[in-house]
Amino acid sequence: xxxxxxxxxxxxxxxxxxxxxxxxxxxxxxxxxxxxxxxxxxxxxxxxxxxxxxxxxxxxxxxxxxxxxxxxxxxxxxxxxxxxxxxxxxxxxxxxxxxxxxxxxxxxxxxxxxxxxxxxxxxxxxxxxxxxxxxxxxxxxxxxxxxxxxxxxxxxxxxxxxxxxxxxxxxxxxxxxxxxxxxxxxxxxxxxxxxxxxxxxxxxxxxxxxxxxxxxxxxxxxxxxxxxxxxxxxxxxxxxxxxxxxxxxxxxxxxxxxxxxxxxxx
Numbered sequence: 106x107x108x109x110x111x112x113x114x115x116x117x118x119x120x121x122x123x124x125x126x127x128x129x130x131x132x133x134x135x136x137x138x139x140x141x142x143x144x145x146x147x148x149x150x151x152x153x154x155x156x157x158x159x160x161x162x163x164x165x166x167x168x169x170x171x172x173x174x175x176x177x178x179x180x181x182x183x184x185x186x187x188x189x190x191x192x193x194x195x196x197x198x199x200x201x202x203x204x205x206x207x208x209x210x211x212x213x214x215x216x217x218x219x220x221x222x223x224x225x226x227x228x229x230x231x232x233x234x235x236x237x238x239x240x241x242x243x244x245x246x247x248x249x250x251x252x253x254x255x256x257x258x259x260x261x262x263x264x265x266x267x268x269x270x271x272x273x274x275x276x277x278x279x280x281x282x283x284x285x286x287x288x289x290x291x292x293x294x295x296x297x298x299x300x301x302x303x304x305x306x307x308x309x310x311x312x313x314x315x316x317x318x319x320x321x322x323x324x325x326x327x328x329x330x331x332x333x334x335x336x337x338x339x340x341x342x343x344x345x346x347x348x349x350x351x352x353x354x355x356x357x358x359x360x361x362x363x364x365x366x367x368x369x370x371x
């Protein structure tokens with residue numbers, strides 16, 4: 106059997122939020138590492154450049170090609186600059202993985218307007234800003250793939266009202282961009298992760314809480330950032346050439362599970 110060709114060979118990718126917030130591997134870091142393993146040249150974007158440098162070290166240790174770029178993706182000029190950097194360093198742009206996000210747990214009667222605005226800027230506006238600069242560069246070389254990281258919170262209630270609203274917005278943005286730019290060769294899809302175990306949430310989860318999260322899934326196993334990363338590889342690759350405007354749920358079946366119809370088989 107011939108050796109498999111890397112799925113992203115010859116492609117250039119940007120991953121925002123490419124560093125992890127603590128020990129372990131977050132969604133952006135996993136995605137960046139997998140992109141590089143699959144042959145892409147990757148621009149690792151993060152506000153905290155030290156985090157991106159840690160991802161870079163892992164990629165280069167494996168023989169991959171990547172570099173870092175410090176940016177605040179809530180700022181239009183930073184987004185313009187990061188896209189320019191990718192094209193200048195690697196000659197083109199084929200993939201944009203919008204991975205930055207955060208959450209707050211206030212209700213509408215508790216949240217301050219400034220906190221709401223900040224979360225919407227980070228979780229939703231940032232994806233619009235990076236995309237508005239990336240799309241023209243992708244069009245120049247025949248098209249590309251944009252992957253927006255949403256959440257199952259975008260399709261059902263969560264403990265964070267603002268997070269739910271922002272992730273629902275990400276799904277709407279994804280569908281609208283797919284419609285607007287499909288004839289230009291731009292595919293736009295979203296990934297809706299479930300309760301994956303990442304450095305962003307690890308600090309607040311006890312063993313009991315992790316077990317509960319695991320048992321809310323149909324598969325009865327815990328998801329990781331690598332599950333999200335492999336989904337991004339598929340959507341970034343030519344294997345998904347006829348897929349756009351879609352939301353790929355990566356949650357072990359949690360959103361399809363009814364607490365009234367199923368019980369744990371322990």
